[in-house]
Amino acid sequence: MSDVRALRDDGPLARAVFGRYAAATQPGPFVWLGLPLVRGVEYGGVIALVAASESSALPACFAYLAVLAFHHYDLLAGVRTGRDAPAPRVAAAGGGWELRLAAVGILAATGTLGPGLVGGAIGLGLVYVGEAAVRQWRVVSEPDDDATRSSGTLG
Numbered sequence: 001m002s003d004v005r006a007l008r009d010d011g012p013l014a015r016a017v018f019g020r021y022a023a024a025t026q027p028g029p030f031v032w033l034g035l036p037l038v039r040g041v042e043y044g045g046v047i048a049l050v051a052a053s054e055s056s057a058l059p060a061c062f063a064y065l066a067v068l069a070f071h072h073y074d075l076l077a078g079v080r081t082g083r084d085a086p087a088p089r090v091a092a093a094g095g096g097w098e099l100r101l102a103a104v105g106i107l108a109a110t111g112t113l114g115p116g117l118v119g120g121a122i123g124l125g126l127v128y129v130g131e132a133a134v135r136q137w138r139v140v141s142e143p144d145d146d147a148t149r150s151s152g153t154l155g
Contacts, residue, residue, distance in 0.1 A: 007075050008038050011096015039072065042097040046104050050117070053108040060117035067121045068100070071128040083139055086131055093127045 010018070043065055050061040071094065078085065094100070100120075107116035 007035055007072075007079065009072065009075065009091070009094070009097050010038075011091075011094070011099040014096055014098045038097055042068070042101055045101050049104050049108045050113055054111070054113040057113040057117055060114050060121065064104075064117045064121040064124075067125045067128060070132075071124070074128065074132045078135070083135060086135065090127060090131045094124060 008014075046061060046065060050057050075086070077083075095103070103120070104113070104117070107113045
């Protein structure tokens with residue numbers, strides 16, 4: 001259950017609002033449904049805001065969404081392969097789905113969607129891709145006990 005909650009990529013606002021509810025409820029047969037709903041709200045909300053306010057920023061929107069999709073895939077791949085979760089500073093830098101959606105809303109209201117989404121894609125890309133590369137490098141550079149045993153160096 002904790003893996004599903006980590007995959008939601010909640011920020012501080014969502015944890016404060018839904019944290020008590022999530023802790024008080026028992027996991028049911030539809031617990032898996034929360035993750036696609038959160039992704040649909042975030043991705044659909046970003047596309048809807050951009051399409052409604054500044055359709056010329058759609059290419060920047062999809063670059064921004066590509067960075068988010070990479071991050072969300074990396075979260076899932078980490079859980080499936082048993083890697084450690086991203087560092088808390090990475091989650092704090094990303095803000096969570098609700099703060100990212102609010103930021104896009106603010107960009108739409110101020111008329112700066114194009115540059116704002118490009119900046120967001122670059123900034124989040126540096127954080128998410130950089131952290132994923134470092135985390136993967138650590139996994140690869142750790143000695144593998146099975147390989148060491150098969151080479152005969154342990155005994």
